[in-house]
Each structure stands twice: as C-alpha cells, then as structure tokens.
Amino acid sequence: MGEDEIEAGHRQELRRGTVGLACLLRLRTPDYGYALLESLGADGIDVDANTLYPLLRRLEKQGLVTSEWSTGEARPRKFYRTSHEGDRLARVLTDDWHRLDAALRGLIERGES
Amino acid sequence: MTTPTLTDRYLFAAARSVPETQRTEFRSELAERIGDSIDAKVDAGADREAAELDVLTELGNPDALAAAYADRPLQLIGPAHYLLWKRLLRLLLAIVLPCVAFAYVLGQLISGAGIGEIYGGTVVVLINVTVHLAFWTTAVFAFIDRVSGGKSVLEWKPEELPVVVEPPRNQLRLDVVSNLVLIVLTALVILVGPGLIPSPDGAGPVPFFEPATWAWLQWYLLAVLVAQLVFWLLLLRHGRWSYRFVFASLVLAAAAALPIAATLAGGTLVNPEFLARTDWTDAVEQLGSQGPVASVLAVSVVAVAAVWPIDGFVKARRARQEEIAR
Numbered sequence: 219m220g221e222d223e224i225e226a227g228h229r230q231e232l233r234r235g236t237v238g239l240a241c242l243l244r245l246r247t248p249d250y251g252y253a254l255l256e257s258l259g260a261d262g263i264d265v266d267a268n269t270l271y272p273l274l275r276r277l278e279k280q281g282l283v284t285s286e287w288s289t290g291e292a293r294p295r296k297f298y299r300t301s302h303e304g305d306r307l308a309r310v311l312t313d314d315w316h317r318l319d320a321a322l323r324g325l326i327e328r329g330e331s
Numbered sequence: 332m333t334t335p336t337l338t339d340r341y342l343f344a345a346a347r348s349v350p351e352t353q354r355t356e357f358r359s360e361l362a363e364r365i366g367d368s369i370d371a372k373v374d375a376g377a378d379r380e381a382a383e384l385d386v387l388t389e390l391g392n393p394d395a396l397a398a399a400y401a402d403r404p405l406q407l408i409g410p411a412h413y414l415l416w417k418r419l420l421r422l423l424l425a426i427v428l429p430c431v432a433f434a435y436v437l438g439q440l441i442s443g444a445g446i447g448e449i450y451g452g453t454v455v456v457l458i459n460v461t462v463h464l465a466f467w468t469t470a471v472f473a474f475i476d477r478v479s480g481g482k483s484v485l486e487w488k489p490e491e492l493p494v495v496v497e498p499p500r501n502q503l504r505l506d507v508v509s510n511l512v513l514i515v516l517t518a519l520v521i522l523v524g525p526g527l528i529p530s531p532d533g534a535g536p537v538p539f540f541e542p543a544t545w546a547w548l549q550w551y552l553l554a555v556l557v558a559q560l561v562f563w564l565l566l567l568r569h570g571r572w573s574y575r576f577v578f579a580s581l582v583l584a585a586a587a588a589l590p591i592a593a594t595l596a597g598g599t600l601v602n603p604e605f606l607a608r609t610d611w612t613d614a615v616e617q618l619g620s621q622g623p624v625a626s627v628l629a630v631s632v633v634a635v636a637a638v639w640p641i642d643g644f645v646k647a648r649r650a651r652q653e654e655i656a657r
Contacts, residue, residue, distance in 0.1 A: 250367075251364055252368065252371065267364070268391075268399070271360070271364055272400050272402070275360070294362075296360055296363060
C-alpha cells in the first residue's frame with residue numbers, strides 16, 4: 219500500500235461520519251439526490267454518489283428523513299426532508315462535532331507551543 | 332415496442348435482486364439517479380450515448396449496487412462467524428477424515444479388495460467426505476450469519492482465554508517413572524499374558540502365539556525392554572532430552588516393532604491352530620502370511636513405532652531452544 223493510498227484511506231475515514239450530519243442539516247430544506255450531491259460539493263463537503271444514494275436510503279429507513287415523489291418535472295424525483303427525529307439527531311451530532319473540534323484544537327495548540 | 336436502452340437493461344438487472352415489495356421504489360430511485368447523472372454530463376458537453384455508457388460504467392455491477400442500496404451483506408460468512416467456522420471445520424476434518432480413512436481401508440481389506448482398488452477408493456471417499464463436511468458446515472454458518480444479522484451468536488468472555496501452560500519442573504522425572512512402570516507392566520504381559528488367553532472353543536488349551544516364534548520373540552522383546560529401562564535411566568541422569576536420545580528412542584521403538592510387524596505379515600506370529608478353532612471362519616486366511624488383516628496390523632505397529640519418538644523430539648527441540656535463548 220502506497221503512502222498516497224494510506225493518506226486517502228485516513229481522509230476518507232475522517233470524512234465518513236460527517237456526511238450523514240451534513241445531509242441531515244442540508245435537508246432541512248427538501249431536495250432530491252443529484253441536487254443534494256451538487257450542493258454539498260459546492261458547500262465543500264465532497265461526497266461520492268455511491269456513498270450518498272445508499273446513505274439517503276438508510277436515513278429514510280431509520281426515519282431520520284422523509285421523502286415525497288415530485289412528478290412535476292422532466293422525470294419523477296424523490297425529494298427528501300429531515301424529519302423531527304432527524305433534526306433532533308442533527309443537534310446531538312452538531313454538539314459532538316463542536317466538542318471534537320474543541321478537543322482537537324487543544325491538541326493542535328499544545329503541539330505548537 | 333422500442334428496443335430497451337442500456338439504462339433499461341441496467342434497471343432490470345439491478346431491480347431483479349431487490350425484494351418485490353421494494354422493487355418499484357428502488358427502480359424509480361435508480362432511474363432518477365441515472366437520468367440526472369446523464370443530464371449533468373450532457374450539460375457539460377458530452378454526447379448522450381457516451382454519457383450513458385460512462386454513467387453505467389461508474390455505477391458498476393448492478394447486483395453489487397442493489398446490495399449496497401439494500402444494505403445486504405456481500406459475503407457468505409461475515410467476520411462475526413468466520414473464525415468459529417474455520418475452527419470448527421478444521422476440527423471436524425481433523426477428526427472425521429482419519430476415522431473414515433481407517434474404517435474404509437479396514438472394511439475393504441476384510442472384504443478382500445486389491446491394493447490399487449483400496450487406494451483409489453480411499454481417495455474418492457476422502458474427497459467426498461471433505462466436500463460434504465465443508466459444504467454443510469458452510470451452509471449452516473451462512474444461514475446463521477444471515478439470521479443473526481451479522482452479530483456473533485456467541486459472546487466472547489475473558490474466561491475463554493487459554494491457560495498458560497508451563498511444563499512442571501519435574502516433567503522428566505514424571506516421564507521416567509511412568510515409562511518405567513509401563514516397561515514393567517509390558518514385561519509382565521509378555522511373560523504371563525499369552526498363558527492367560529483362554530482356548531477359543533473350550534476344548535483343551537492351545538497357545539495363542541506360534542510356539543516356534545514365541546520361543547525366541549518373547550526373550551527378544553524382554554531384552555528390548557531392558558534396553559528401554561537403561562535408556563530411561565540414562566536420560567534421567569543426563570537431565571534433559573537431546574537429539575541423541577531421540578535417535579536412541581527411535582532405534583529402540585524400531586527394534587521392538589519390526590520383528591512383531593515382520594512375523595505378523597509373514598503369518599508366523601499367531602498360531603494357525605488357535606485361529607482355526609475360533610468362530611471367525613476365514614481367520615487363518617486373513618491373519619496368515621500376506622493376509623490383509625495381518626498386513627494392516629503390521630503397518631499399524633510400524634506406524635505406532637514411528638510416532639513414538641515424537642514426544643521426545645518435541646521436548647528435545649524445546650530444550651535446545653531454551654539453551655539457545657539462554
């Protein structure tokens with residue numbers, strides 16, 4: 219395994235948990251899969267389509283997002299929206315994120331001083 | 332009817348493996364994803380057909396994609412049960428295969444099959460048994476893995492940790508004493524044993540061993556036993572196993588086994604008169620010169636003699652390693 223592969227593996231590991239939270243936060247405004255993929259990318263959250271689509275399906279199965287088919291456009295599209303339960307989880311995860319950020323900041327500063 | 336596009340074929344292939352209740356929904360979702368992805372590529376200036384091909388290639392194997400969507404495992408036995416499966420299968424094979432081989436060879440010998448036939452038959456039987464054992468064990472484990480949802484059915488507890496085995500300090504003395512007891516018992520059996528075997532039909536005593544052979548063999552075996560006795564006493568004085576002692580024990584084992592095996596195979600160990608008076612009708616033929624049962628027994632005796640020094644070899648190697656470590 220090359221150095222690049224190791225680095226890529228760790229970066230992917232680090233990002234993995236954030237994608238679910240990003241989806242829950244972003245889907246407080248309803249949207250469909252491809253638009254979500256684009257807008258997350260534009261917001262600086264790089265996520266692979268092969269990760270995102272199955273993730274949406276899982277979130278729906280867990281009741282964290284709800285969905286509705288919109289037939290008004292060129293092709294039927296499934297619009298997802300964060301549910302009550304999903305909103306509650308997003309707040310818990312956000313708190314965790316802040317805690318982790320603070321902890322890592324502490325470690326980084328201590329390393330620099 | 333229009334010809335199905337590549338996308339239609341992909342949708343069909345992927346939806347096939349999804350449970351019926353979710354199929355329509357899954358199909359629509361996937362159609363949306365593929366359609367949007369192609370549109371994006373076309374908007375970026377690609378040719379529609381090339382874009383379709385590109386998108387489907389990126390999606391990959393439809394069965395794998397469907398499994399990822401449905402959160403289905405893509406392995407037969409997951410990490411929760413793999414180790415248990417491996418241990419059990421190994422254990423089963425290690426126990427069952429030798430037993431089957433032995434039983435089959437013995438059965439064929441008794442029914443008078445030729446060596447070539449026995450050899451071929453044993454290979455076939457062993458392959459069959461291996462395939463069956465592996466298949467059914469794996470099938471049961473795959474079932475357990477599916478039903479349990481990938482969670483281990485057996486919880487691991489610290490009590491399962493193996494006991495750290497340290498050989499007792501006086502291991503050698505224990506070995507020597509138990510072997511001396513064994514030697515004395517064997518000598519007693521050789522001296523008194525044959526006289527205690529009752530006559531098979533109750534009509535007057537008949538010696539079990541061929542008298543002409545036994546006349547020299549019993550003294551020969553007693554001499555080997557005395558040599559064994561000396562061997563163990565020397566080992567006790569030396570204090571630990573070494574490869575020289577392993578070699579000596581191999582020589583002694585061979586010295587005891589070879590004459591027994593040779594007379595067995597040659598049909599001169601067991602008294603034919605004794606055999607003729609048993610209920611076993613073809614006993615003389617089976618146990619006589621070149622008799623199949625006699626051959627099996629002779630081979631077994633040699634095998635035991637060959638295995639005998641292994642314990643000593645292991646101990647000698649350990650002693651050697653300890654010496655190097657020090």
